[in-house]
Amino acid sequence: MITDSRATPSPLSAAVRNNALWCDAVCRSHGVVGTAERGVWASAVRTPPLYPDAVTLSPTATPDDVLPRIDLASPGASVKDSFGSLDLSSAGFEVLFEARWIHRAATESAPSRSEGWGPVEGAARLLAWEAAWSGDGESEGLFRPALLDDGAVFLAPTGTGPTGSDATVTGPTGSDAAGTGPADTVPVTAGAIAFPGASVIGISNLFAADDDLDSAWRDCLRATDRLWPGVPVVGYEHGDDLAAAERQGFAPVGPLRVWLRTGA
Known part of the structure; x- marks a missing residue:
């Protein structure tokens, strides 16, 4: 370890x-x-x-x-x-x-709004996240619920704000939802993993079903700035993914x- x-x-x-x-x-x-x-x-x-x-x-x-x-x-x-x-x-x-x-680099101030992407909660939602990330709609259990207790945050559209407003909400919501809310019923169309450690937030496994990587990075960074204000963000990329990250303020190191x- x-x-x-x-x-x-x-x-x-x-x-x-x-x-x-x-x-x-x-x-x-x-x-x-x-x-x-x-x-x-x-x-x-x-x-x-x-x-x-x-x-x-x-x-x-x-x-x-x-x-x-x-x-x-x-x-x-x-x-x-x-x-x-x-x-x-x-x-x-x-x-x-x-x-x-x-x-x-760390941003000077974090946005106050809570819209856009948010953390995935619960084992069922984690399975849905992995199925969307895999690209074939299947989950093999690679990302296990224990990671949620180990500091990992799986980000996905929440159903509000710029990303979620265009998503179709299915299933029950509100007081009749039997323990689920809007964020649990919005289809996972994009996401990323954020992991705090070494005084930074590491981003990996970023994806977008519509291949709009620029929007995905923007929504991801809005979420990390909100959840960990003033903390730098790191990761690694290549090809088109690297180019999209650079357009959103990353520098190769x-x-x-x-x-x-x-x-x-």
């Missing part, structure tokens, strides 16, 4: 550490416990789908710090090379993708690579 730090890190260090904390939280929610040492967080057993078996925490970490601590006997090992500084090709790895860490083991 990675322990959080009270020191104020650089934008790059904050982004790397926040993401490692998030990976650690997802793994622990599945009963997979990783450890951090020698500048690397790693799990000796295979991690949940889409999450790395190791994350480098220092630019001085070497393949010898990473490879002995992960499972190389079964296929599919992956490593998040947080500084783009490793060469794992001789161990049978190939670069799965490259991206850029991004950082958005460093490279990263994700390696996947495809050979013996």
Whole structure:
């Protein structure tokens, strides 16, 4: 497990550490416990789908710090090379993708309105969020309710404000809703995960069913500014997603690579 730090890190260090904390939280929610040492967080057993078996925490970490601590006997090992500084090709790895860490400085003031995106509450709504994020309407239980108790906030349209006003509300609302409200019945058409740690808010898994990434980032940032006023926001993106993030005030602060083991 990675322990959080009270020191104020650089934008790059904050982004790397926040993401490692998030990976650690997802793994622990599945009963997979990783450890951090020698500048690397790693799990000796295979991690949940889409999450790395190791994350480098220092630019001085070497393949010898990473490879002995992960499972190389079964296929599919992956490593998040947080500084783009490793060469794992001789161990049978190939670069799965490259991206850029991004950082958005804290805003001076937070908007007072509570419209737009808001936190997902409850296991059923979390399943609906994951089904929308997956793109195929299915949920495999990757994101478990324990994450809601571990600080993760899954953001989605609430049914009010710029995003939700165009959404169709289905099912009961109000006093006859039997414990549900408008936010629980609005179809999940966009969303993101916000995770506090390392003195920043990490954003990941941002999506929009209509592919309007600029609107999705605007609504996401309005929500983070409201929920965590005065706190910087970090993440990593590539391609069109990176371009959209930059248009909303993010600046690239460093490279990263994700390696996947495809050979013996």
